[in-house]
Amino acid sequence: MKPCLPPFACRRLVLLTALLLGAVKAAAAADALPTAEIAPGVFVHQGQQQVWSHANAGDVANLGFVVGSQCVAVIDTGGSPQLGAALLAAVRQATPVPVCYVINTHVHPDHLLGNQAFAALEPRPRFVGHARLPASLSARAPFYRDALQRELGVELAAEGVIFPEVLVDDRHELDLGGVRLTLRAWPTAHTDNDLSVQVGERGPIFLGDLLFAGHLPVIDGRLLGWLEVMDALDTLDLELAIPGHGAPSADWKAAMAVQRSYLLGVRDGVRAAIDAGTPIAETVEALAGAGVDNWLLVDEFHRRNLTAAYAELEWED
Numbered sequence: 001m002k003p004c005l006p007p008f009a010c011r012r013l014v015l016l017t018a019l020l021l022g023a024v025k026a027a028a029a030a031d032a033l034p035t036a037e038i039a040p041g042v043f044v045h046q047g048q049q050q051v052w053s054h055a056n057a058g059d060v061a062n063l064g065f066v067v068g069s070q071c072v073a074v075i076d077t078g079g080s081p082q083l084g085a086a087l088l089a090a091v092r093q094a095t096p097v098p099v100c101y102v103i104n105t106h107v108h109p110d111h112l113l114g115n116q117a118f119a120a121l122e123p124r125p126r127f128v129g130h131a132r133l134p135a136s137l138s139a140r141a142p143f144y145r146d147a148l149q150r151e152l153g154v155e156l157a158a159e160g161v162i163f164p165e166v167l168v169d170d171r172h173e174l175d176l177g178g179v180r181l182t183l184r185a186w187p188t189a190h191t192d193n194d195l196s197v198q199v200g201e202r203g204p205i206f207l208g209d210l211l212f213a214g215h216l217p218v219i220d221g222r223l224l225g226w227l228e229v230m231d232a233l234d235t236l237d238l239e240l241a242i243p244g245h246g247a248p249s250a251d252w253k254a255a256m257a258v259q260r261s262y263l264l265g266v267r268d269g270v271r272a273a274i275d276a277g278t279p280i281a282e283t284v285e286a287l288a289g290a291g292v293d294n295w296l297l298v299d300e301f302h303r304r305n306l307t308a309a310y311a312e313l314e315w316e317d
Contacts, residue, residue: 032089033063033078038248039204039240041067041179043094045087046247049215049296052079052110054152059083061110062242064206065091066199068176071100074125075197075206076244077114080154084114088121101174103128103183104164105208105244106191107136108220109144115162128174129164130185130193137163168195186210189226190218190244196233204240204248207233213246213255216262216295219308223267224316230260265291270309280310 035043044064048056058079065074065087072091077084091099102125104112118125141161148154166172174181182198190209197206209218210229219226234253241252249255269290273283284306292298 031086032093033059033083033086035064035090035094037094038242039199042199042204043067043090044242044248045090047078047110047245049245051297051300052151057083058110058113058148058152061108061209061244062206062246062248063087063111063114064242065094065099066176066179066181067095067097068179069097070175070177071098073101073103073174073176073181073197074099074118075103076105076111076208077102077118079110079113080148080152081114081116081156081160082154084117087114088117097177098123099125100176101126101128101166102162103181103195103197104133105197105206106130106194107133107140108191108209109140109147111208111244112137112162113144113148113156116156116160119162126166127162127164128166128168128172128183128195130195131167131169132193133195134163134167136191136193137161186229186232187225188222189229191221194221194229198238202237202239204242205236205238206242207244207252209244211241211243211246211252211256212259213243213249214296215245216292216297216301217259217305218301219263219266219305223263223309223312227260227263227267230256230263262291262295266305266309267313270306270313274310274314280307280314283310 033045035045038044047059047061050056050060052058052060061076063076063078065072078087099118099121102115102118145156148156168183168185170185172183184196186194194208194210240250242248269287284303287306288303292302
């Protein structure tokens with residue numbers, strides 16, 4: 001059979017096709033979140049150390065995914081549907097295997113408002129969270145949608161807030177094909193619905209916001225409970241940890257010690273003020289500069305932490 005085009009035309013067609021495919025791949029790469037493979041099959045995108053806002057498109061939390069031979073598990077999806085789509089593009093760059101699980105480490109919007117991008121997949125992955133996540137998300141979802149519109153200019157319908165269907169109240173294992181994840185639901189700490197995700201026996205662990213590195217820790221659950229959970233985490237023998245904010249680290253227990261020092265300072269300072277009969281407003285102002293050296297976002301969160309700690313410790317026995 002004779003070719004349908006002269007040789008020079010065929011060569012030109014091949015060249016144009018190659019250029020087009022290259023352009024498509026380049027466009028896909030531009031749309032994908034940058035990730036680093038920190039261990040075999042374990043990818044992490046490090047969010048910016050900023051408050052969630054229009055300026056960063058909600059890209060302030062660490063996100064990740066783990067690739068098995070059968071499927072992928074995504075751990076947190078970012079602070080907007082657009083960010084979730086960019087994370088999905090990163091998954092597609094890394095592997096052709098399907099996404100079978102989307103795991104949310106806790107309720108905060110910078111970790112789960114990207115869920116919608118994954119909910120649209122066929123087959124649809126299963127969404128996983130702490131057993132207390134649905135109640136917390138249901139209470140906060142209207143405020144998150146309003147904030148997304150106000151701060152990022154993004155409209156999200158009520159059905160765009162995706163709730164977990166696999167609920168973890170203690171421990172749960174997921175098999176991705178040659179890779180096993182261990183999920184652990186923790187008592188109230190950073191929030192009342194914190195979930196960690198460990199890869200393999202001693203592989204990396206995604207701690208969500210149970211650990212902050214650089215970014216000032218944020219109390220939205222129970223200060224004393226968080227300190228207890230940190231003590232339990234310290235007993236784990238793991239090679240690498242991914243905090244909710246800040247760089248993944250093999251020396252993660254040192255980062256935990258820095259966080260513990262800050263939280264203990266908040267606890268002790270507020271307890272002393274309560275014992276002295278100091279009102280909450282005076283306590284917050286008096287401690288506004290205490291124990292915050294070398295932390296980021298102090299102005300945004302330290303006074304809030306002191307207020308939360310006072311409300312909690314005022315009623316302790």
